Every structure is written in C-alpha cells, then in structure tokens.
Amino acid sequence: MLNKKDLELVEKARQVITENYDKVDYLHTVGAAVRCKNGKIYTGVNVYSLHGACAEQVAIGAAISNGEREFEAVVAVRGQKGEEVLPPCGNCRQMLADYMPKAYVIIDSKKGLIKVKAHDLLPFAYQVEA
Numbered sequence: 177m178l179n180k181k182d183l184e185l186v187e188k189a190r191q192v193i194t195e196n197y198d199k200v201d202y203l204h205t206v207g208a209a210v211r212c213k214n215g216k217i218y219t220g221v222n223v224y225s226l227h228g229a230c231a232e233q234v235a236i237g238a239a240i241s242n243g244e245r246e247f248e249a250v251v252a253v254r255g256q257k258g259e260e261v262l263p264p265c266g267n268c269r270q271m272l273a274d275y276m277p278k279a280y281v282i283i284d285s286k287k288g289l290i291k292v293k294a295h296d297l298l299p300f301a302y303q304v305e306a
C-alpha cells in the first residue's frame with residue numbers, strides 16, 4: 177500500500193519528465209525519483225543511447241553524487257506527463273539489487289500501484305540454484 181510519501185515520490189518523477197520531456201531530439205521519455213532514508217528526493221530522466229542510461233540510474237547517480245548512500249524507495253514513469261508507472265528493466269533490476277536491495281520499488285499492477293522490495297525483482301541474483 178502506498179503512503180503519502182510514496183505518492184509524493186510518484187509526483188516528483190512525473191514532474192521531472194513533464195518538465196524535460198523530449199520525444200524528438202534526445203528521447204527523454206522516462207522520469208524517475210528516488211527517496212533516501214533521510215527523506216531527500218533526487219530525480220532524473222533517461223539519457224538515451226544504445227544501452228541507456230535509464231532514468232532510475234540517473235536519479236540514483238544524482239543521489240550518490242550528493243553523498244547519499246541509503247535509499248528507501250524508487251519509481252519510474254513514462255510519458256509526456258509521466259502517466260505510466262514503469263517497472264524497472266533488467267539492467268536496472270541488477271543495479272537496484274546492488275545499491276538498494278531492501279528499498280521499495282513502486283510498480284503498477286492489476287490492483288493499482290504497489291511497492292515491492294528491489295531484491296524481489298531479481299530472484300536468484302548471484303546464486304546458482306541446482
């Protein structure tokens with residue numbers, strides 16, 4: 177269940193892509209917001225190239241560049257107004273499992289927006305199951 181802080185995080189992600197949306201030149205179409213344990217929020221948009229970088233990576237990179245190391249939640253949204261809440265891609269799931277395995281990722285579901293632990297989005301990471 178999303179709380180008020182989670183809904184604010186979604187709004188921050190929507191705000192950053194609404195302000196920077198670019199479907200023509202640089203293809204900035206996804207915004208992300210990450211909330212640190214101290215409550216600070218950092219945002220980013222995707223930087224388009226063959227392999228990313230995704231908006232989540234830009235937002236988390238901004239947080240780390242500002243000295244943050246402990247994260248609580250992250251969300252990514254796509255569209256001119258960020259109307260679509262996106263699940264992280266495979267590459268981001270790996271990054272989230274590395275940087276914030278116990279943090280929440282806000283994703284969409286049949287029941288609406290939910291939050292799941294980052295490590296649950298990458299089962300068997302670094303494990304070989306017989």
Ligand SMILES: [Zn+2]
Binds near residue numbers: 231232267268
């Ligand atoms: Zn990604």
